[in-house]
Amino acid sequence: MTPEGEQLLRDGLGALSIVPSPEHIQQFGRLHDLLVQRNSQVNLTALKTEHDIVLKHFVDSACCLRGGHLEGDLRVIDLGTGAGFPALPLAILNPELWITPVDSIRKKIDFVRDAAEQLDLSQVQPLIGRAETLGRDPVHRGRYDRVVARAVAALPVLVELALPLLRTGGLLVAQKGAIGEDELDAGRRAAAEVGGEVIAAEPFELPLLGDARSLIVVAKTRPTPRAYPRREGVPTRQPLFWTAK
Numbered sequence: 001m002t003p004e005g006e007q008l009l010r011d012g013l014g015a016l017s018i019v020p021s022p023e024h025i026q027q028f029g030r031l032h033d034l035l036v037q038r039n040s041q042v043n044l045t046a047l048k049t050e051h052d053i054v055l056k057h058f059v060d061s062a063c064c065l066r067g068g069h070l071e072g073d074l075r076v077i078d079l080g081t082g083a084g085f086p087a088l089p090l091a092i093l094n095p096e097l098w099i100t101p102v103d104s105i106r107k108k109i110d111f112v113r114d115a116a117e118q119l120d121l122s123q124v125q126p127l128i129g130r131a132e133t134l135g136r137d138p139v140h141r142g143r144y145d146r147v148v149a150r151a152v153a154a155l156p157v158l159v160e161l162a163l164p165l166l167r168t169g170g171l172l173v174a175q176k177g178a179i180g181e182d183e184l185d186a187g188r189r190a191a192a193e194v195g196g197e198v199i200a201a202e203p204f205e206l207p208l209l210g211d212a213r214s215l216i217v218v219a220k221t222r223p224t225p226r227a228y229p230r231r232e233g234v235p236t237r238q239p240l241f242w243t244a245k
């Protein structure tokens, strides 16, 4: 990463009141270089410039820290992590988090695993799999303090995939673009169905770029009924209380 990229990262994180240490900057620089190198061999992400990677992957992922829901020694699963977002930036910025980045696409998880190894992020344990399968597996069901997800699915879909994985009292922290009232309403109804409650829906702007974002927080208030999650692909094809658009 260039000195200009490092400054952009400092400015973007600074707007979130995060002051990165020299080690943080070094780790993000390494992650940038690894991502660019692997992305030239296999298609991992559409964002290719340093500017976009810094602001739309690194700073955007750090926005999940808004509201203080990811502080402390927590067991976190990142559903649909893609090339490791938000999992890898969160692991760099908060080494206390135990993070399981999950994606169904092998080449993406291969990259996340390699990057975590090269950055010495031993608290990151990537997994190839589908959220629907993990949500029915006793090793994962009800085991996590937090689910994070960025740009993965409509809120009612995400709620069905995420809440089975949380312990009662755990939180889904979902970062999305602007969210409409109809999607939010379907998310609220889906949450009530699978054992939770939407407790926050905060619109905000991506630092330095001003793109519309929202952070949705859903609390798990009771055990998820055994019927959820439905089998692979069904939550996306037939979202609860929502007509797929």
Ligand SMILES: C[S@@+](CC[C@H](N)C(=O)[O-])C[C@H]1O[C@@H](n2cnc3c(N)ncnc32)[C@H](O)[C@@H]1O
Pocket: 079, 080, 081, 082, 083, 084, 085, 086, 102, 103, 104, 105, 108, 129, 130, 131, 132, 149, 150, 151, 152, 161
């Ligand atoms: C648009 S990408 C976002 C990736 C990453 N979170 C980011 O913000 O850059 C969505 C990712 O979710 C994964 N995904 C979608 N549904 C999934 C499911 N049910 N189980 C596991 N992964 C899923 C896809 O394979 C894809 O990599």
